[in-house]
Amino acid sequence: MSEGQQTPQTGESEDAEPGMAESTEAGERPVTSGAESVARALERTGVETLFGVQGGAIMPVYDALYDSPLDHVTMAHEQGAAHAADAFGIVSGEPGVCLATSGPGATNLVTGLADASMDSDPVVALTGQVPSTMVGTDAFQETDTTGVTNPVTKENYFAGDADSVGDTVGEAFALADAGRQGPTLVDLPKDVTTGPTDNEPAAGTAPETYDPPERADSEAVATAAGVLARAEKPVILAGGGVIKGEACAELREFATEYGIPVVTTMPAVGAFPEDHELAMEMAGMHGTGYANMAITHCDAMFAVGTRFDDRLTGGVETFAPEAEIIHADIDAAEISKNIAADYPLLGEASVVIEQVHEAMADERAADMAATGERFQEWVEQCQQWQTDYPMDYPMDEDDPLKPQFVVETVDAATDDDTIVTTGVGQHQMWAVQYWTYTEPRTWVSSHGLGTMGYGLPSAIGARFAADDDQSVVCFDGDGSFLMTLQELAVAVRENLDITVFILNNEAVGMVRQWQDSFHGGRRMASEYPWVPDFAALAEAFGARGFRMEGHDEVADVVDDALAYDGPSVVDTFIDPTEDVYPMVPSGGSNGRFVLAEEQL
Amino acid sequence: MTEGLQGPAPDERPQPSGRRNAQGIRIDPEMEAVHDPRRTALSALVQNEPGVLAKISGLVSRRQFNIESLTVGTTTNPETSRVTLVIEEPEPGIRQVEKQLEKLVNVISVRELGDDAVRRELVVLKVHGEEPDKVNAITDMYGGETLDAGPRTITVQITGDEQKVDDAIDAFRQFGIRELARTGQTALARGEEWTTHAEEERYERTQVRQ
Numbered sequence: 001m002s003e004g005q006q007t008p009q010t011g012e013s014e015d016a017e018p019g020m021a022e023s024t025e026a027g028e029r030p031v032t033s034g035a036e037s038v039a040r041a042l043e044r045t046g047v048e049t050l051f052g053v054q055g056g057a058i059m060p061v062y063d064a065l066y067d068s069p070l071d072h073v074t075m076a077h078e079q080g081a082a083h084a085a086d087a088f089g090i091v092s093g094e095p096g097v098c099l100a101t102s103g104p105g106a107t108n109l110v111t112g113l114a115d116a117s118m119d120s121d122p123v124v125a126l127t128g129q130v131p132s133t134m135v136g137t138d139a140f141q142e143t144d145t146t147g148v149t150n151p152v153t154k155e156n157y158f159a160g161d162a163d164s165v166g167d168t169v170g171e172a173f174a175l176a177d178a179g180r181q182g183p184t185l186v187d188l189p190k191d192v193t194t195g196p197t198d199n200e201p202a203a204g205t206a207p208e209t210y211d212p213p214e215r216a217d218s219e220a221v222a223t224a225a226g227v228l229a230r231a232e233k234p235v236i237l238a239g240g241g242v243i244k245g246e247a248c249a250e251l252r253e254f255a256t257e258y259g260i261p262v263v264t265t266m267p268a269v270g271a272f273p274e275d276h277e278l279a280m281e282m283a284g285m286h287g288t289g290y291a292n293m294a295i296t297h298c299d300a301m302f303a304v305g306t307r308f309d310d311r312l313t314g315g316v317e318t319f320a321p322e323a324e325i326i327h328a329d330i331d332a333a334e335i336s337k338n339i340a341a342d343y344p345l346l347g348e349a350s351v352v353i354e355q356v357h358e359a360m361a362d363e364r365a366a367d368m369a370a371t372g373e374r375f376q377e378w379v380e381q382c383q384q385w386q387t388d389y390p391m392d393y394p395m396d397e398d399d400p401l402k403p404q405f406v407v408e409t410v411d412a413a414t415d416d417d418t419i420v421t422t423g424v425g426q427h428q429m430w431a432v433q434y435w436t437y438t439e440p441r442t443w444v445s446s447h448g449l450g451t452m453g454y455g456l457p458s459a460i461g462a463r464f465a466a467d468d469d470q471s472v473v474c475f476d477g478d479g480s481f482l483m484t485l486q487e488l489a490v491a492v493r494e495n496l497d498i499t500v501f502i503l504n505n506e507a508v509g510m511v512r513q514w515q516d517s518f519h520g521g522r523r524m525a526s527e528y529p530w531v532p533d534f535a536a537l538a539e540a541f542g543a544r545g546f547r548m549e550g551h552d553e554v555a556d557v558v559d560d561a562l563a564y565d566g567p568s569v570v571d572t573f574i575d576p577t578e579d580v581y582p583m584v585p586s587g588g589s590n591g592r593f594v595l596a597e598e599q600l
Numbered sequence: 601m602t603e604g605l606q607g608p609a610p611d612e613r614p615q616p617s618g619r620r621n622a623q624g625i626r627i628d629p630e631m632e633a634v635h636d637p638r639r640t641a642l643s644a645l646v647q648n649e650p651g652v653l654a655k656i657s658g659l660v661s662r663r664q665f666n667i668e669s670l671t672v673g674t675t676t677n678p679e680t681s682r683v684t685l686v687i688e689e690p691e692p693g694i695r696q697v698e699k700q701l702e703k704l705v706n707v708i709s710v711r712e713l714g715d716d717a718v719r720r721e722l723v724v725l726k727v728h729g730e731e732p733d734k735v736n737a738i739t740d741m742y743g744g745e746t747l748d749a750g751p752r753t754i755t756v757q758i759t760g761d762e763q764k765v766d767d768a769i770d771a772f773r774q775f776g777i778r779e780l781a782r783t784g785q786t787a788l789a790r791g792e793e794w795t796t797h798a799e800e801e802r803y804e805r806t807q808v809r810q
Contacts (some may be wrong), residue, residue, distance in 0.1 A: 209706065297616060308624070316624040320614050332702065336696075388608065591613060
């Protein structure tokens with residue numbers, strides 16, 4: 001948990017008393033049931049918005065919410081609720097909450113929980129369950145929810161009784177936020193939520209057995225700092241943990257003081273301003289050429305809050321093959337899981353970066369007095385790679401519309417703090433490659449799980465977490481959009497100011513690209529012979545629909561769509577032959593990224 | 601007008617000569633450094649809550665850890681159980697199992713047992729009863745106990761370390777083994793050493809309470 005977050009702090013119950021007195025209408029609205037205790041527990045966390053879908057077994061909880069000041073957004077589908085909560089968590093830094101009923105409601109959440117689990121996004125899911133006495137009888141809408149969600153949650157709970165259920169929800173919320181963030185779930189049998197209790201839940205704390213490290217061992221820090229100080233070609237690899245751990249300021253100070261190039265993973269996009277001269281931007285499969293050159297040729301890597309996903313590393317045999325690896329993480333299990341850490345540092349990202357920063361100063365003072373410009377030659381090399389491998393796309397005015405041009409145009413037309421959400425596929429890669437991210441928590445995407453359909457529901461969740469003057473833009477693919485488009489009804493009902501650009505190539509483009517590259521062009525089940533008229537579809541939902549086709553109309557349509565105060569959908573007919581490059585083929589060497597299909 | 605991606609093709613770029621092995625460990629390209637799997641036992645102190653065993657077995661299965669046996673039972677504290685896992689993994693895999701187990705919220709403490717740990721397992725064997733004297737002799741030889749003897753079957757129990765139990769099973773084969781049930785290994789650290797890190801603290805806490 002970072003200091004910047006405002007979840008209830010651990011404390012004895014006596015300390016919590018003043019907080020309770022302040023809690024909303026506590027006096028007027030005494031707790032009488034398990035469900036009311038659940039609602040009170042949620043109120044105590046400070047969360048204001050819930051995302052969910054009603055249903056039989058969760059009805060008692062909704063009944064308690066009827067009297068609660070908490071806002072509830074009724075989503076069209078539980079998957080949408082989970083993604084909205086996930087995006088809310090990414091943008092706000094605090095757990096997003098989703099609710100669903102038992103059986104299909106709970107199983108519909110699973111994709112969203114798996115997504116949150118892969119990306120360490122803080123989410124709390126509350127699911128209804130059949131009454132305890134009927135559990136195990138294959139009752140109507142019964143599913144073993146804790147069993148089903150076990151592999152995709154940080155921890156899950158089966159609520160045992162009405163007296164403790166509120167405290168369990170408080171604990172689940174605290175645990176989702178503590179240490180390495182992630183999804184938690186509380187399964188709520190109907191007899192527990194309807195059961196009598198007057199228990200006012202205490203402020204939630206993570207369980208005693210969950211004890212994430214804060215400060216790294218100082219000797220290990222000193223050794224690691226020595227390795228960095230003596231390196232010739234160091235890089236910082238910032239992972240999603242830098243944003244999750246509120247360590248962006250520390251990262252920036254450290255990198256700029258010593259002039260160390262910064263590469264990010266995809267979840268860390270926005271952790272370091274991409275317009276900074278030390279920014280190498282994103283590495284990995286569709287990362288920039290210069291980021292991949294930098295990580296391939298570095299001799300020391302300070303990796304912070306990353307799990308070395310295979311889309312980042314390519315084949316591990318060729319990943320930073322000459323680098324001594326300093327790996328800072330809050331989760332000991334990430335150390336040497338995929339890439340062996342020569343110098344593991346366990347602790348919170350912000351703390352560890354500061355520790356290394358301070359230790360570097362000592363190290364330099366002691367051993368490296370005359371090394372002010374030490375890394376200059378390496379930085380120049382990295383900048384040379386930026387020149388050698390520019391991020392660019394071929395475009396002629398008469399060409400079909402280039403998706404990269406659309407992304408750049410929208411970026412130019414919006415403020416720096418604009419939040420971008422995406423689905424998964426080619427459009428996602430163009431959105432990350434051609435938008436210049438300068439602030440954390442503005443890039444909201446499905447990284448580890450690669451969930452097509454994430455874009456629209458996450459834009460809804462992001463909208464509720466964003467400041468009122470912040471724009472929310474969603475880049476989606478036609479394939480991704482078709483997976484969760486029903487959430488457009490929610491965006492209209494709530495009159496949410498979000499702008500969806502469907503980069504429409506009438507195909508599941510990334511699959512088609514792989515078929516062309518690796519399956520001899522046999523395009524099985526990747527091209528759509530027909531796609532809906534997305535602009536008309538948007539209008540049918542009550543949103544504004546736009547179309548754009550030529551380069552010359554982009555600027556005007558983008559302006560109109562952004563100016564509309566409500567949900568709008570821009571059906572963007574892009575060049576269907578456009579593919580995503582650079583590319584490191586799966587399992588390949590980052591240093592051998594290809595610039596075009598012929599190089600594969 | 602823009603040009604598109606440019607720059608030297610993959611084959612025209614310098615490539616570093618270093619290499620890692622499949623476990624992500626930097627190696628001397630001249631040498632093939634491979635960690636061979638090793639058989640070892642981990643002891644985990646866990647909270648005695650519903651679902652904890654499912655969480656541990658789920659973890660082992662979804663991360664494809666190579667597990668030989670798993671035993672579980674309560675301790676003197678009704679709130680905790682001890683789980684003993686025997687696994688066969690290369691060194692990095694053993695460390696992963698340890699850390700992934702430790703990460704489970706219901707797991708209090710995990711440790712790999714040393715070579716000198718006190719380890720036992722138990723087998724209950726049911727053999728054909730035609731030669732009771734010989735069965736008795738073998739049972740005595742392995743310090744076992746006869747649990748049930750009838751005209752057609754004799755059931756015995758043997759305890760010991762894995763090797764002894766293996767040997768005993770082999771020795772009983774001559775009578776024809778009808779059925780066999782074997783526990784996995786359960787173990788404690790030897791002497792004054794605590795089996796996992798959390799035990800000492802917990803033990804002292806209970807002493808104070810008493």
